[in-house]
Amino acid sequence: VDPRGSNPRGGAVSPDPREVARGLLFDDEGRLLMVHWRDPVTGHEFLEPPGGRREPGETFEDALRREIREETGLEEVDVGDAITQIDHRFTFGGDDFDCEEHYFACRLAGGTTSPTAFDPIEEAGIVGTEWVTLGDLMERPADQVEPPQLFDMLRQLGHLDREPWE
Numbered sequence: 001v002d003p004r005g006s007n008p009r010g011g012a013v014s015p016d017p018r019e020v021a022r023g024l025l026f027d028d029e030g031r032l033l034m035v036h037w038r039d040p041v042t043g044h045e046f047l048e049p050p051g052g053r054r055e056p057g058e059t060f061e062d063a064l065r066r067e068i069r070e071e072t073g074l075e076e077v078d079v080g081d082a083i084t085q086i087d088h089r090f091t092f093g094g095d096d097f098d099c100e101e102h103y104f105a106c107r108l109a110g111g112t113t114s115p116t117a118f119d120p121i122e123e124a125g126i127v128g129t130e131w132v133t134l135g136d137l138m139e140r141p142a143d144q145v146e147p148p149q150l151f152d153m154l155r156q157l158g159h160l161d162r163e164p165w166e
Helices: 060-072 120-125 134-139 150-156
Strands: 018-026 032-038 045-048 051-053 078-092 095-107 126-132
Touching (some): 018 060, 032 060
Antiparallel strands (some): 018 032, 032 126
């Protein structure tokens, strides 16, 4: 990526890191809610915790509640403690993203997901949402689980009793 903001592949890149709030959202059965994405350019599919960009004036917690509501339709989400902040760089839809992602532990008493609002990136790439067990998540190939630090976060929360891809 050119430091002036152009992308050698022709897509856009943001000159400043995008501030993002994401939630590790568990239901009463211990399943983790993940958003299923498909890159509209490459076709690559992966799972990622719900969340998105913080808007001006929002706290990270408010941004997370809004993003979960928009991406999943779920209203009753308990946003708990901040877990960690990571720098996450990736390419999606031909554009490069440089994100400062803030992760929070969340709980939900169940519910059916039904998205309410997508931005253009989400419209182009979200396939749906999935409640996954950690065992199922650990069976997926590494390139189908984002961010790469996800299992470290789950371990920090005490949700892993073995290493992924053993």
